Amino acid sequence: MIMAERQDGEKIVMVRYGELFLKSDPVKYHFIGILLRNIRRALEATGHSCSFESPRGRIFVAGEKPEEIAAIIARVFGVVDVSVCIRVDATPDALRDGAVSLALSRLHPPCRFAVRARRQSKTGMNSQQLGEYVGSAIYDAIPGLSVDLTDPEYELFVEVRDCGGLVYDTRIPAPGGLPWGSQGKALCLLSSGIDSPVASWLAMKRGCEVSHLHMDGGRWAGGDVRETAIENHRRLSLW
Template sequence: MVRFGEIFLKSEPVRREFLNRLRDNIRSALKASNVDGSITITRSRILVNAESSEDLVLLLSRIFGLIDISPVTICGNSMDDLCDAALKVARSHLVPHTKFAVRARREGVDGFSSQELAAEAGSRIITAIPDLKVDLTTPEYEIFIEARKEGGMVYDTRIPGPGGLPYGTQGKAVSLISAGIDSPVAAWLMMRRGVRMVFLHIAPGKFGGTDIPKNMLNNLSALSRWVPGLELRLVTVPAEPLYQALMDLSEAKLRCVICKRAMLLLAEQYARDTGCDGIVTGDNLGQVATQTLHNLASISTGIGIPIYRPLIGYDKEEIISLARKIGSFSSEPGDTSCHALPPRPVTKSDTAQIEASLAQVSMKAVISDILSQATITKIKL
Protein backbone atom coordinates (compact mmCIF):
# COMPACT_ATOMS: atom_id res chain seq x y z
CA MET A 1 0.00 0.00 0.00
CA VAL A 2 1.30 3.44 -0.89
CA ARG A 3 0.04 6.80 0.29
CA PHE A 4 0.02 10.03 -1.63
CA GLY A 5 0.00 13.36 0.17
CA GLU A 6 -1.13 16.71 -1.20
CA ILE A 7 -2.66 15.13 -4.31
CA PHE A 8 -5.64 14.40 -2.07
CA LEU A 9 -6.21 18.16 -1.64
CA LYS A 10 -6.61 18.82 -5.36
CA SER A 11 -9.94 19.27 -7.11
CA GLU A 12 -11.52 16.10 -8.43
CA PRO A 13 -10.40 16.54 -12.07
CA VAL A 14 -6.84 17.49 -11.07
CA ARG A 15 -6.63 14.66 -8.53
CA ARG A 16 -7.76 12.18 -11.17
CA GLU A 17 -5.16 13.50 -13.64
CA PHE A 18 -2.35 13.35 -11.05
CA LEU A 19 -3.31 9.86 -9.89
CA ASN A 20 -3.38 8.62 -13.47
CA ARG A 21 0.13 9.99 -13.99
CA LEU A 22 1.27 8.45 -10.71
CA ARG A 23 -0.19 5.08 -11.75
CA ASP A 24 1.60 5.32 -15.11
CA ASN A 25 4.89 6.16 -13.39
CA ILE A 26 4.53 3.18 -11.05
CA ARG A 27 3.67 0.95 -14.00
CA SER A 28 6.79 2.13 -15.86
CA ALA A 29 8.92 1.40 -12.79
CA LEU A 30 7.50 -2.10 -12.49
CA LYS A 31 8.09 -2.82 -16.15
CA ALA A 32 11.67 -1.49 -16.05
CA SER A 33 12.44 -3.76 -13.08
CA ASN A 34 10.72 -6.80 -14.63
CA VAL A 35 8.26 -6.89 -11.73
CA ASP A 36 4.90 -8.38 -12.63
CA GLY A 37 2.31 -6.50 -10.59
CA SER A 38 -1.15 -4.96 -10.58
CA ILE A 39 -2.14 -1.44 -9.48
CA THR A 40 -5.44 -0.50 -7.83
CA ILE A 41 -6.30 3.11 -7.00
CA THR A 42 -8.76 3.90 -4.20
CA ARG A 43 -9.78 7.36 -3.04
CA SER A 44 -6.83 7.82 -0.66
CA ARG A 45 -4.56 4.82 -1.25
CA ILE A 46 -2.87 2.91 -4.04
CA LEU A 47 -2.45 -0.85 -3.81
CA VAL A 48 0.38 -2.49 -5.73
CA ASN A 49 0.33 -6.27 -5.78
CA ALA A 50 3.50 -8.15 -6.74
CA GLU A 51 5.28 -11.36 -5.79
CA SER A 52 8.47 -9.83 -4.34
CA SER A 53 7.51 -7.32 -1.65
CA GLU A 54 11.09 -6.38 -0.68
CA ASP A 55 12.06 -5.39 -4.22
CA LEU A 56 8.73 -3.65 -4.63
CA VAL A 57 9.19 -1.51 -1.49
CA LEU A 58 12.65 -0.36 -2.63
CA LEU A 59 11.30 0.48 -6.07
CA LEU A 60 8.29 2.41 -4.79
CA SER A 61 10.38 4.36 -2.27
CA ARG A 62 11.86 6.27 -5.22
CA ILE A 63 8.61 7.28 -6.93
CA PHE A 64 7.86 11.00 -6.68
CA GLY A 65 4.43 11.70 -5.25
CA LEU A 66 4.44 8.85 -2.72
CA ILE A 67 4.80 9.78 0.95
CA ASP A 68 5.20 6.25 2.34
CA ILE A 69 5.00 2.57 1.49
CA SER A 70 3.77 -0.34 3.60
CA PRO A 71 3.76 -4.08 2.95
CA VAL A 72 0.19 -4.99 3.94
CA THR A 73 -1.92 -8.00 4.80
CA ILE A 74 -5.21 -7.88 2.92
CA CYS A 75 -8.32 -9.20 4.67
CA GLY A 76 -12.06 -8.72 4.92
CA ASN A 77 -13.50 -5.59 6.53
CA SER A 78 -15.48 -7.23 9.32
CA MET A 79 -14.37 -6.80 12.94
CA ASP A 80 -13.33 -10.47 13.20
CA ASP A 81 -11.40 -10.47 9.91
CA LEU A 82 -9.52 -7.31 10.83
CA CYS A 83 -8.67 -8.45 14.36
CA ASP A 84 -7.57 -11.90 13.19
CA ALA A 85 -5.27 -10.33 10.61
CA ALA A 86 -3.90 -7.87 13.19
CA LEU A 87 -3.10 -10.70 15.59
CA LYS A 88 -1.35 -12.67 12.85
CA VAL A 89 0.85 -9.69 11.92
CA ALA A 90 1.56 -8.89 15.59
CA ARG A 91 2.61 -12.46 16.37
CA SER A 92 5.30 -12.20 13.67
CA HIS A 93 6.95 -9.11 15.09
CA LEU A 94 5.74 -8.33 18.61
CA VAL A 95 7.58 -9.84 21.59
CA PRO A 96 6.59 -9.95 25.28
CA HIS A 97 7.29 -6.94 27.53
CA THR A 98 6.93 -4.52 24.62
CA LYS A 99 5.02 -1.23 24.70
CA PHE A 100 2.65 -1.26 21.75
CA ALA A 101 -0.21 0.66 20.18
CA VAL A 102 -2.97 -0.15 17.72
CA ARG A 103 -3.90 2.61 15.25
CA ALA A 104 -7.23 2.01 13.50
CA ARG A 105 -9.04 3.88 10.74
CA ARG A 106 -12.46 3.26 9.22
CA GLU A 107 -13.87 4.59 5.97
CA GLY A 108 -17.17 3.48 4.45
CA VAL A 109 -17.63 0.59 6.90
CA ASP A 110 -20.51 0.49 9.40
CA GLY A 111 -21.09 -1.49 12.60
CA PHE A 112 -18.16 -0.27 14.71
CA SER A 113 -16.04 2.82 15.26
CA SER A 114 -12.29 3.22 14.79
CA GLN A 115 -11.87 3.32 18.57
CA GLU A 116 -13.86 0.11 19.02
CA LEU A 117 -11.79 -1.62 16.34
CA ALA A 118 -8.51 -0.55 17.95
CA ALA A 119 -9.68 -1.62 21.42
CA GLU A 120 -10.85 -5.05 20.25
CA ALA A 121 -7.68 -5.73 18.25
CA GLY A 122 -5.53 -4.59 21.18
CA SER A 123 -7.42 -6.83 23.55
CA ARG A 124 -6.94 -9.90 21.36
CA ILE A 125 -3.22 -9.19 20.97
CA ILE A 126 -2.74 -8.78 24.74
CA THR A 127 -4.59 -12.03 25.37
CA ALA A 128 -2.44 -13.94 22.89
CA ILE A 129 0.97 -12.41 23.73
CA PRO A 130 1.77 -12.12 27.47
CA ASP A 131 3.21 -9.17 29.39
CA LEU A 132 2.52 -6.50 26.83
CA LYS A 133 1.83 -2.89 27.75
CA VAL A 134 -0.40 -0.51 25.81
CA ASP A 135 1.30 2.85 25.25
CA LEU A 136 -0.40 5.17 22.79
CA THR A 137 2.12 8.00 23.28
CA THR A 138 5.58 6.43 22.94
CA PRO A 139 5.05 2.86 21.73
CA GLU A 140 7.94 0.64 20.74
CA TYR A 141 5.75 -1.14 18.21
CA GLU A 142 2.72 0.09 16.26
CA ILE A 143 0.25 -1.89 14.22
CA PHE A 144 -2.10 -0.15 11.81
CA ILE A 145 -5.56 -1.37 10.78
CA GLU A 146 -7.62 0.16 8.00
CA ALA A 147 -11.24 -0.86 7.50
CA ARG A 148 -12.41 0.30 4.09
CA LYS A 149 -15.39 -0.39 1.89
CA GLU A 150 -13.22 -2.28 -0.60
CA GLY A 151 -11.61 -4.43 2.13
CA GLY A 152 -9.31 -4.42 5.15
CA MET A 153 -5.57 -3.83 5.44
CA VAL A 154 -3.17 -4.48 8.32
CA TYR A 155 0.48 -3.42 8.48
CA ASP A 156 3.21 -2.48 10.94
CA THR A 157 5.85 -0.85 8.72
CA ARG A 158 5.89 2.53 6.99
CA ILE A 159 8.84 3.23 4.70
CA PRO A 160 9.19 6.91 3.73
CA GLY A 161 8.80 7.87 0.09
CA PRO A 162 10.19 11.03 -1.50
CA GLY A 163 6.85 12.90 -1.37
CA GLY A 164 6.22 15.74 -3.78
CA LEU A 165 4.10 15.48 -6.91
CA PRO A 166 4.06 12.85 -9.67
CA TYR A 167 6.87 13.38 -12.16
CA GLY A 168 5.59 14.99 -15.34
CA THR A 169 2.59 16.85 -13.89
CA GLN A 170 4.19 20.32 -13.77
CA GLY A 171 5.51 21.02 -17.24
CA LYS A 172 9.05 20.76 -18.60
CA ALA A 173 12.25 22.65 -17.88
CA VAL A 174 15.86 22.74 -19.07
CA SER A 175 18.24 21.83 -16.27
CA LEU A 176 21.87 22.91 -16.52
CA ILE A 177 23.73 19.80 -15.39
CA SER A 178 27.42 19.65 -14.47
CA ALA A 179 29.89 17.31 -12.79
CA GLY A 180 29.45 19.11 -9.46
CA ILE A 181 27.33 18.58 -6.38
CA ASP A 182 24.75 21.35 -6.73
CA SER A 183 23.13 20.95 -10.15
CA PRO A 184 21.80 17.38 -9.70
CA VAL A 185 20.37 18.31 -6.30
CA ALA A 186 18.61 21.33 -7.81
CA ALA A 187 17.22 19.13 -10.59
CA TRP A 188 16.05 16.50 -8.09
CA LEU A 189 14.15 19.09 -6.05
CA MET A 190 12.30 20.28 -9.16
CA MET A 191 11.68 16.72 -10.35
CA ARG A 192 10.23 16.00 -6.92
CA ARG A 193 7.73 18.79 -7.56
CA GLY A 194 6.62 17.13 -10.78
CA VAL A 195 8.76 18.99 -13.34
CA ARG A 196 9.94 16.93 -16.29
CA MET A 197 13.60 17.62 -17.08
CA VAL A 198 15.68 18.03 -20.19
CA PHE A 199 19.33 18.12 -19.13
CA LEU A 200 21.74 20.49 -20.85
CA HIS A 201 25.47 19.91 -20.34
CA ILE A 202 27.84 22.55 -21.62
CA ALA A 203 30.96 20.46 -22.16
CA PRO A 204 34.18 22.47 -21.64
CA GLY A 205 36.43 20.06 -23.53
CA LYS A 206 40.09 20.96 -23.04
CA PHE A 207 39.09 23.82 -20.74
CA GLY A 208 37.73 21.41 -18.10
CA GLY A 209 39.07 18.62 -15.91
CA THR A 210 39.40 15.11 -17.31
CA ASP A 211 36.84 13.63 -14.88
CA ILE A 212 33.99 15.99 -15.81
CA PRO A 213 32.27 13.68 -18.38
CA LYS A 214 32.34 10.69 -16.02
CA ASN A 215 31.01 12.62 -13.02
CA MET A 216 28.31 14.33 -15.04
CA LEU A 217 27.04 10.96 -16.31
CA ASN A 218 27.15 9.60 -12.74
CA ASN A 219 24.96 12.51 -11.66
CA LEU A 220 22.45 11.70 -14.39
CA SER A 221 22.47 8.00 -13.52
CA ALA A 222 21.67 8.87 -9.90
CA LEU A 223 18.75 11.06 -10.98
CA SER A 224 17.49 8.38 -13.36
CA ARG A 225 17.07 5.99 -10.44
CA TRP A 226 14.35 8.33 -9.09
CA VAL A 227 12.27 8.01 -12.27
CA PRO A 228 12.68 4.28 -13.00
CA GLY A 229 11.44 3.28 -16.40
CA LEU A 230 11.14 6.88 -17.59
CA GLU A 231 13.52 8.38 -20.11
CA LEU A 232 15.84 11.27 -19.30
CA ARG A 233 17.25 13.29 -22.18
CA LEU A 234 20.78 14.70 -22.08
CA VAL A 235 21.75 17.42 -24.54
CA THR A 236 25.52 17.92 -24.74
CA VAL A 237 26.86 21.11 -26.26
CA PRO A 238 30.55 21.11 -27.35
CA ALA A 239 31.57 24.39 -25.72
CA GLU A 240 35.30 24.76 -26.41
CA PRO A 241 34.62 27.75 -28.73
CA LEU A 242 32.64 29.41 -25.92
CA TYR A 243 35.50 28.97 -23.46
CA GLN A 244 38.00 30.20 -26.03
CA ALA A 245 35.88 33.33 -26.42
CA LEU A 246 36.03 33.80 -22.65
CA MET A 247 39.83 33.56 -22.76
CA ASP A 248 39.83 36.31 -25.40
CA LEU A 249 38.03 38.81 -23.15
CA SER A 250 40.00 41.97 -22.45
CA GLU A 251 39.03 41.79 -18.77
CA ALA A 252 39.79 38.35 -17.37
CA LYS A 253 37.91 39.04 -14.13
CA LEU A 254 34.63 39.00 -16.08
CA ARG A 255 35.04 35.48 -17.47
CA CYS A 256 32.88 33.75 -14.86
CA VAL A 257 29.90 36.11 -15.10
CA ILE A 258 30.07 36.11 -18.90
CA CYS A 259 30.25 32.31 -18.83
CA LYS A 260 27.14 32.07 -16.64
CA ARG A 261 25.22 34.52 -18.87
CA ALA A 262 26.26 32.52 -21.94
CA MET A 263 25.05 29.31 -20.31
CA LEU A 264 21.68 30.90 -19.56
CA LEU A 265 21.44 32.19 -23.14
CA LEU A 266 22.16 28.68 -24.40
CA ALA A 267 19.55 27.20 -22.08
CA GLU A 268 17.01 29.86 -23.04
CA GLN A 269 17.44 29.18 -26.74
CA TYR A 270 17.16 25.42 -26.29
CA ALA A 271 14.12 25.86 -24.03
CA ARG A 272 12.35 27.97 -26.66
CA ASP A 273 13.22 25.49 -29.41
CA THR A 274 11.82 22.53 -27.44
CA GLY A 275 8.82 24.05 -25.64
CA CYS A 276 10.29 24.09 -22.13
CA ASP A 277 8.82 26.37 -19.47
CA GLY A 278 11.95 27.47 -17.62
CA ILE A 279 15.60 26.96 -16.70
CA VAL A 280 16.81 25.19 -13.55
CA THR A 281 20.25 25.96 -12.11
CA GLY A 282 22.19 24.91 -9.01
CA ASP A 283 22.93 28.51 -7.94
CA ASN A 284 23.35 28.92 -4.21
CA LEU A 285 23.54 32.45 -2.77
CA GLY A 286 27.07 33.55 -1.96
CA GLN A 287 28.74 30.19 -2.62
CA VAL A 288 31.04 31.45 -5.39
CA ALA A 289 31.73 34.79 -7.05
CA THR A 290 29.02 34.42 -9.71
CA GLN A 291 26.39 33.77 -7.05
CA THR A 292 26.43 37.07 -5.17
CA LEU A 293 23.18 39.01 -5.30
CA HIS A 294 24.70 41.61 -7.64
CA ASN A 295 26.08 39.02 -10.05
CA LEU A 296 22.95 36.87 -10.06
CA ALA A 297 20.93 39.96 -10.98
CA SER A 298 23.22 41.09 -13.79
CA ILE A 299 23.68 37.56 -15.15
CA SER A 300 19.91 36.99 -15.29
CA THR A 301 18.96 40.32 -16.90
CA GLY A 302 17.59 39.86 -20.40
CA ILE A 303 16.79 36.14 -20.05
CA GLY A 304 13.23 35.94 -21.29
CA ILE A 305 12.01 32.80 -19.50
CA PRO A 306 11.88 31.98 -15.78
CA ILE A 307 15.06 30.84 -14.03
CA TYR A 308 14.45 28.50 -11.09
CA ARG A 309 17.09 28.27 -8.33
CA PRO A 310 15.75 25.79 -5.75
CA LEU A 311 19.05 25.78 -3.79
CA ILE A 312 19.30 29.55 -3.39
CA GLY A 313 18.84 29.49 0.41
CA TYR A 314 20.60 26.20 1.24
CA ASP A 315 23.98 25.94 2.91
CA LYS A 316 26.59 23.54 1.58
CA GLU A 317 26.11 20.88 4.25
CA GLU A 318 22.38 20.74 3.48
CA ILE A 319 23.14 20.30 -0.22
CA ILE A 320 25.68 17.55 0.47
CA SER A 321 23.18 15.77 2.72
CA LEU A 322 20.62 15.79 -0.09
CA ALA A 323 23.24 14.66 -2.61
CA ARG A 324 24.00 11.66 -0.41
CA LYS A 325 20.30 10.81 -0.24
CA ILE A 326 19.91 11.15 -4.00
CA GLY A 327 23.03 9.07 -4.66
CA SER A 328 24.89 11.72 -6.65
CA PHE A 329 27.53 12.63 -4.04
CA SER A 330 31.11 11.52 -4.64
CA SER A 331 33.81 11.94 -2.02
CA GLU A 332 36.51 11.50 -4.69
CA PRO A 333 35.34 13.39 -7.80
CA GLY A 334 38.79 13.56 -9.34
CA ASP A 335 39.72 16.40 -11.69
CA THR A 336 36.67 18.61 -12.29
CA SER A 337 38.55 21.89 -12.48
CA CYS A 338 37.84 24.79 -14.83
CA HIS A 339 40.94 26.00 -16.70
CA ALA A 340 39.28 29.30 -17.66
CA LEU A 341 38.86 30.44 -14.06
CA PRO A 342 40.47 33.88 -13.57
CA PRO A 343 42.67 34.58 -10.52
CA ARG A 344 40.26 37.21 -9.18
CA PRO A 345 36.69 36.83 -10.48
CA VAL A 346 34.50 39.88 -10.11
CA THR A 347 31.87 39.74 -7.34
CA LYS A 348 29.92 42.84 -8.41
CA SER A 349 29.22 43.27 -12.10
CA ASP A 350 26.57 45.21 -13.96
CA THR A 351 24.46 44.52 -17.03
CA ALA A 352 26.27 47.04 -19.21
CA GLN A 353 29.63 45.35 -18.56
CA ILE A 354 28.20 41.97 -19.45
CA GLU A 355 26.50 43.15 -22.63
CA ALA A 356 29.65 44.91 -23.83
CA SER A 357 31.78 41.81 -23.18
CA LEU A 358 29.29 39.54 -24.98
CA ALA A 359 29.43 41.83 -28.00
CA GLN A 360 33.25 41.98 -27.85
CA VAL A 361 33.60 38.25 -28.47
CA SER A 362 30.48 37.84 -30.67
CA MET A 363 29.05 35.46 -28.08
CA LYS A 364 25.61 35.21 -29.67
CA ALA A 365 27.15 33.82 -32.86
CA VAL A 366 29.29 31.41 -30.83
CA ILE A 367 26.20 30.20 -28.96
CA SER A 368 24.21 29.68 -32.14
CA ASP A 369 27.07 27.71 -33.71
CA ILE A 370 27.78 25.34 -30.80
CA LEU A 371 24.08 24.77 -30.12
CA SER A 372 23.69 23.55 -33.70
CA GLN A 373 26.31 20.88 -32.91
CA ALA A 374 24.57 19.54 -29.81
CA THR A 375 24.17 15.78 -29.42
CA ILE A 376 21.32 14.02 -27.62
CA THR A 377 21.69 10.98 -25.36
CA LYS A 378 18.73 9.11 -23.87
CA ILE A 379 19.13 7.59 -20.41
CA LYS A 380 16.74 5.11 -18.85
CA LEU A 381 17.23 2.88 -15.80
Protein backbone atom coordinates in the same frame (compact mmCIF):
# COMPACT_ATOMS: atom_id res chain seq x y z
CA MET B 1 -6.24 -1.77 -14.35
CA ILE B 2 -8.19 -3.62 -11.68
CA MET B 3 -6.92 -6.31 -9.39
CA ALA B 4 -7.99 -9.88 -9.78
CA GLU B 5 -10.37 -11.40 -7.24
CA ARG B 6 -9.15 -10.73 -3.74
CA GLN B 7 -7.47 -13.53 -1.81
CA ASP B 8 -7.54 -13.28 1.97
CA GLY B 9 -4.10 -13.21 3.52
CA GLU B 10 -2.37 -12.02 0.34
CA LYS B 11 0.28 -9.31 0.52
CA ILE B 12 -0.37 -6.13 -1.43
CA VAL B 13 1.33 -2.75 -1.58
CA MET B 14 -0.68 0.26 -0.47
CA VAL B 15 0.35 3.65 -1.88
CA ARG B 16 -0.68 6.95 -0.32
CA TYR B 17 -0.56 10.31 -2.06
CA GLY B 18 -0.88 13.69 -0.37
CA GLU B 19 -1.35 17.11 -1.95
CA LEU B 20 -3.20 15.67 -4.94
CA PHE B 21 -6.25 15.82 -2.64
CA LEU B 22 -6.05 19.63 -2.70
CA LYS B 23 -6.76 19.82 -6.43
CA SER B 24 -10.16 20.12 -8.06
CA ASP B 25 -11.68 16.79 -9.09
CA PRO B 26 -10.73 17.00 -12.81
CA VAL B 27 -7.13 17.97 -11.98
CA LYS B 28 -6.90 15.41 -9.18
CA TYR B 29 -8.02 12.53 -11.39
CA HIS B 30 -5.67 13.69 -14.15
CA PHE B 31 -2.73 13.74 -11.72
CA ILE B 32 -3.66 10.33 -10.30
CA GLY B 33 -3.62 8.97 -13.86
CA ILE B 34 -0.11 10.36 -14.37
CA LEU B 35 0.97 8.92 -11.01
CA LEU B 36 -0.35 5.48 -11.98
CA ARG B 37 1.50 5.72 -15.30
CA ASN B 38 4.76 6.58 -13.53
CA ILE B 39 4.39 3.74 -11.01
CA ARG B 40 3.65 1.29 -13.80
CA ARG B 41 6.68 2.47 -15.82
CA ALA B 42 8.99 2.23 -12.80
CA LEU B 43 7.85 -1.32 -12.08
CA GLU B 44 8.01 -2.43 -15.71
CA ALA B 45 11.54 -1.02 -16.01
CA THR B 46 12.62 -3.29 -13.15
CA GLY B 47 10.86 -6.39 -14.48
CA HIS B 48 7.78 -6.42 -12.22
CA SER B 49 4.40 -7.37 -13.67
CA CYS B 50 1.65 -5.98 -11.43
CA SER B 51 -2.05 -5.23 -11.29
CA PHE B 52 -3.49 -2.00 -9.93
CA GLU B 53 -6.55 -0.73 -8.13
CA SER B 54 -7.22 2.91 -7.28
CA PRO B 55 -10.12 3.38 -4.86
CA ARG B 56 -10.63 6.72 -3.18
CA GLY B 57 -7.46 8.01 -1.53
CA ARG B 58 -5.24 4.99 -2.16
CA ILE B 59 -3.53 2.98 -4.87
CA PHE B 60 -3.12 -0.78 -4.39
CA VAL B 61 -0.51 -2.78 -6.29
CA ALA B 62 -0.43 -6.58 -6.40
CA GLY B 63 2.49 -8.60 -7.69
CA GLU B 64 5.25 -10.97 -6.76
CA LYS B 65 7.94 -9.71 -4.36
CA PRO B 66 5.82 -6.98 -2.71
CA GLU B 67 8.76 -5.74 -0.60
CA GLU B 68 10.77 -5.00 -3.76
CA ILE B 69 7.73 -3.36 -5.36
CA ALA B 70 7.26 -1.13 -2.31
CA ALA B 71 10.91 -0.02 -2.37
CA ILE B 72 10.62 0.99 -6.05
CA ILE B 73 7.35 2.90 -5.58
CA ALA B 74 8.88 4.77 -2.64
CA ARG B 75 11.07 6.59 -5.21
CA VAL B 76 8.11 7.84 -7.27
CA PHE B 77 7.28 11.53 -6.96
CA GLY B 78 3.74 12.22 -5.78
CA VAL B 79 3.78 9.27 -3.38
CA VAL B 80 3.82 10.16 0.35
CA ASP B 81 4.46 6.70 1.77
CA VAL B 82 4.13 3.00 0.97
CA SER B 83 3.15 -0.03 3.05
CA VAL B 84 3.20 -3.77 2.45
CA CYS B 85 -0.16 -4.94 3.80
CA ILE B 86 -1.91 -8.19 4.57
CA ARG B 87 -5.35 -8.07 2.99
CA VAL B 88 -8.18 -9.74 4.94
CA ASP B 89 -11.95 -9.52 5.27
CA ALA B 90 -13.19 -6.19 6.59
CA THR B 91 -14.57 -7.75 9.78
CA PRO B 92 -13.25 -7.11 13.30
CA ASP B 93 -12.45 -10.79 13.79
CA ALA B 94 -10.51 -11.08 10.53
CA LEU B 95 -8.56 -7.92 11.32
CA ARG B 96 -7.88 -9.18 14.83
CA ASP B 97 -6.59 -12.53 13.58
CA GLY B 98 -4.42 -10.92 10.92
CA ALA B 99 -3.01 -8.43 13.42
CA VAL B 100 -2.24 -11.12 16.02
CA SER B 101 -0.50 -13.24 13.37
CA LEU B 102 1.66 -10.30 12.26
CA ALA B 103 2.44 -9.25 15.82
CA LEU B 104 3.50 -12.78 16.80
CA SER B 105 6.17 -12.69 14.09
CA ARG B 106 7.48 -9.23 15.02
CA LEU B 107 6.78 -8.49 18.69
CA HIS B 108 8.82 -9.79 21.61
CA PRO B 109 8.37 -8.76 25.26
CA PRO B 110 9.15 -6.50 26.89
CA CYS B 111 7.97 -4.03 24.28
CA ARG B 112 5.69 -1.01 24.20
CA PHE B 113 3.17 -1.24 21.37
CA ALA B 114 0.19 0.59 19.94
CA VAL B 115 -2.56 -0.25 17.46
CA ARG B 116 -3.73 2.51 15.11
CA ALA B 117 -7.13 1.85 13.53
CA ARG B 118 -8.87 3.64 10.68
CA ARG B 119 -12.08 2.89 8.87
CA GLN B 120 -13.68 4.15 5.70
CA SER B 121 -17.23 3.11 6.56
CA LYS B 122 -19.20 4.58 9.46
CA THR B 123 -20.99 1.40 10.53
CA GLY B 124 -20.00 -1.06 13.24
CA MET B 125 -17.13 -0.33 15.60
CA ASN B 126 -15.61 3.12 15.49
CA SER B 127 -11.85 3.53 15.08
CA GLN B 128 -11.11 3.68 18.80
CA GLN B 129 -13.18 0.60 19.56
CA LEU B 130 -11.55 -1.33 16.73
CA GLY B 131 -8.08 -0.36 17.95
CA GLU B 132 -8.93 -1.48 21.49
CA TYR B 133 -10.38 -4.78 20.22
CA VAL B 134 -7.31 -5.62 18.15
CA GLY B 135 -4.87 -4.34 20.77
CA SER B 136 -6.47 -6.44 23.52
CA ALA B 137 -6.11 -9.57 21.40
CA ILE B 138 -2.40 -8.86 20.82
CA TYR B 139 -1.88 -8.09 24.51
CA ASP B 140 -3.47 -11.43 25.48
CA ALA B 141 -1.57 -13.40 22.82
CA ILE B 142 1.91 -12.13 23.77
CA PRO B 143 2.44 -11.93 27.55
CA GLY B 144 4.80 -9.27 28.83
CA LEU B 145 3.85 -6.47 26.45
CA SER B 146 2.77 -3.00 27.52
CA VAL B 147 0.51 -0.55 25.73
CA ASP B 148 1.93 2.90 24.96
CA LEU B 149 -0.14 5.09 22.66
CA THR B 150 2.20 8.09 23.00
CA ASP B 151 5.68 6.69 22.37
CA PRO B 152 5.42 3.05 21.28
CA GLU B 153 8.38 0.97 20.17
CA TYR B 154 6.12 -0.90 17.73
CA GLU B 155 3.04 0.32 15.85
CA LEU B 156 0.56 -1.89 14.08
CA PHE B 157 -2.06 -0.43 11.74
CA VAL B 158 -5.45 -1.81 10.75
CA GLU B 159 -7.77 -0.25 8.18
CA VAL B 160 -11.33 -1.02 7.15
CA ARG B 161 -11.94 0.01 3.56
CA ASP B 162 -14.55 -0.75 0.92
CA CYS B 163 -12.06 -3.07 -0.78
CA GLY B 164 -11.42 -5.10 2.41
CA GLY B 165 -9.41 -5.05 5.61
CA LEU B 166 -5.71 -4.18 5.76
CA VAL B 167 -3.09 -5.01 8.39
CA TYR B 168 0.46 -3.62 8.30
CA ASP B 169 3.24 -2.38 10.56
CA THR B 170 5.56 -0.41 8.26
CA ARG B 171 5.21 2.90 6.44
CA ILE B 172 8.07 3.57 4.01
CA PRO B 173 8.50 7.33 3.49
CA ALA B 174 8.41 8.59 -0.10
CA PRO B 175 9.26 12.03 -1.55
CA GLY B 176 5.70 13.38 -1.96
CA GLY B 177 5.32 16.36 -4.27
CA LEU B 178 3.59 16.18 -7.66
CA PRO B 179 3.73 13.35 -10.22
CA TRP B 180 6.72 13.59 -12.55
CA GLY B 181 5.64 15.04 -15.91
CA SER B 182 2.54 16.79 -14.58
CA GLN B 183 4.12 20.27 -14.83
CA GLY B 184 5.74 20.17 -18.24
CA LYS B 185 9.37 19.85 -19.31
CA ALA B 186 12.53 21.60 -18.09
CA LEU B 187 16.22 21.61 -18.98
CA CYS B 188 18.66 21.52 -16.09
CA LEU B 189 22.40 22.07 -16.18
CA LEU B 190 24.09 19.12 -14.50
CA SER B 191 27.63 19.20 -13.13
CA SER B 192 29.77 16.91 -11.02
CA GLY B 193 28.93 18.90 -7.87
CA ILE B 194 26.00 18.66 -5.46
CA ASP B 195 24.04 21.85 -6.17
CA SER B 196 22.78 21.02 -9.66
CA PRO B 197 21.61 17.43 -8.92
CA VAL B 198 19.76 18.69 -5.83
CA ALA B 199 18.13 21.45 -7.90
CA SER B 200 17.18 18.87 -10.54
CA TRP B 201 15.70 16.54 -7.91
CA LEU B 202 13.65 19.36 -6.39
CA ALA B 203 12.31 20.37 -9.83
CA MET B 204 11.38 16.72 -10.49
CA LYS B 205 9.62 16.61 -7.12
CA ARG B 206 7.43 19.51 -8.24
CA GLY B 207 6.33 17.58 -11.32
CA CYS B 208 8.85 18.73 -13.97
CA GLU B 209 10.05 16.26 -16.57
CA VAL B 210 13.74 17.15 -16.48
CA SER B 211 16.38 16.69 -19.17
CA HIS B 212 20.03 17.24 -18.28
CA LEU B 213 22.68 19.28 -20.07
CA HIS B 214 26.33 18.86 -19.04
CA MET B 215 28.94 21.39 -20.16
CA ASP B 216 32.08 19.32 -20.69
CA GLY B 217 35.14 21.38 -19.78
CA GLY B 218 37.52 18.81 -21.25
CA ARG B 219 41.00 18.60 -19.76
CA TRP B 220 40.48 21.92 -17.95
CA ALA B 221 37.71 20.49 -15.75
CA GLY B 222 39.55 17.51 -14.26
CA GLY B 223 39.77 13.86 -15.07
CA ASP B 224 36.66 12.58 -13.27
CA VAL B 225 34.20 15.46 -13.82
CA ARG B 226 32.39 13.96 -16.81
CA GLU B 227 32.07 10.52 -15.20
CA THR B 228 30.77 12.04 -11.96
CA ALA B 229 28.16 14.08 -13.84
CA ILE B 230 27.01 10.94 -15.63
CA GLU B 231 26.80 9.17 -12.26
CA ASN B 232 24.64 12.04 -10.96
CA HIS B 233 22.36 11.59 -13.96
CA ARG B 234 22.18 7.84 -13.35
CA ARG B 235 21.19 8.32 -9.71
CA LEU B 236 18.55 10.89 -10.60
CA SER B 237 17.10 8.55 -13.22
CA LEU B 238 16.15 6.13 -10.42
CA TRP B 239 13.52 8.63 -9.25
